[in-house]
Amino acid sequence: GDSVTQMEGPVTLSEEAFLTINCTYTATGYPSLFWYVQYPGEGLQLLLKATKADDKGSNKGFEATYRKETTSFHLEKGSVQVSDSAVYFCALIVSGGYNKLIFGAGTRLAVHP
Amino acid sequence: EAEVAQSPRYKITEKSQAVAFWCDPISGHATLYWYRQILGQGPELLVQFQDESVVDDSQLPKDRFSAERLKGVDSTLKIQPAELGDSAMYLCASSFTGGGAGRNYEQYFGPGTRLTVT
Numbered sequence: 001g002d003s004v005t006q007m008e009g010p011v012t013l014s015e016e017a018f019l020t021i022n023c024t025y026t027a028t029g030y031p032s033l034f035w036y037v038q039y040p041g042e043g044l045q046l047l048l049k050a051t052k053a054d055d056k057g058s059n060k061g062f063e064a065t066y067r068k069e070t071t072s073f074h075l076e077k078g079s080v081q082v083s084d085s086a087v088y089f090c091a092l093i094v095s096g097g098y099n100k101l102i103f104g105a106g107t108r109l110a111v112h113p
Numbered sequence: 114e115a116e117v118a119q120s121p122r123y124k125i126t127e128k129s130q131a132v133a134f135w136c137d138p139i140s141g142h143a144t145l146y147w148y149r150q151i152l153g154q155g156p157e158l159l160v161q162f163q164d165e166s167v168v169d170d171s172q173l174p175k176d177r178f179s180a181e182r183l184k185g186v187d188s189t190l191k192i193q194p195a196e197l198g199d200s201a202m203y204l205c206a207s208s209f210t211g212g213g214a215g216r217n218y219e220q221y222f223g224p225g226t227r228l229t230v231t
Contacts, residue, residue, distance in 0.1 A: 004155075043117075043204055043222035044156070089155050098168050099144070099208065099218045103155030
């Protein structure tokens with residue numbers, strides 16, 4: 001079945017460090033890929049998305065490129081801030097259905113001053 | 114900016130009791146989703162509505178869970194009886210339409226209801 005695998009957390013970084021959170025997927029169809037962020041005590045917010053191979057999604061300094069050949073969608077940011085501390089979820093939707101989101105387990109990021 | 118509303122934000126109940134959660138999606142959104150997020154895991158879809166009709170409830174434990182969206186607007190998710198393993202965050206999301214490509218399928222999430230069963 002369709003699934004998403006993320007690197008385990010927590011990821012602990014100092015402010016201004018480079019961030020990479022790995023995400024790989026398995027899908028029977030041709031998925032759209034997403035990164036969601038969840039701040040403490042809140043619901044999920046869409047961070048960025050990509051709908052076809054080689055697309056790059058970007059938002060708030062975060063980027064991820066849809067790599068069909070490696071079935072990956074790694075999240076990167078060049079310089080993290082304390083305010084980026086949150087849980088990040090990689091997710092996919094397989095086209096042709098009712099847009100059911102399939103999430104990875106999430107990766108907790110803690111950024112220290 | 115319009116938001117998905119959920120209530121209550123927190124609920125503590127004893128096992129074997131009944132509990133209900135409410136969700137009001139963004140106005141005009143035809144598709145409504147209920148997800149369950151167990152601590153340390155990603156959200157898992159429980160039920161999806163297109164207007165007032167259920168289109169996916171394959172992961173809904175139907176012996177104890179029920180969901181309705183009678184007028185195709187707001188929705189209620191009920192658990193009866195609650196079990197210890199039901200402790201989780203229950204998230205509601207909505208999108209303009211369930212199918213098709215483009216921005217219309219983007220899902221907007223509410224703040225969630227955190228359920229603790231004792």
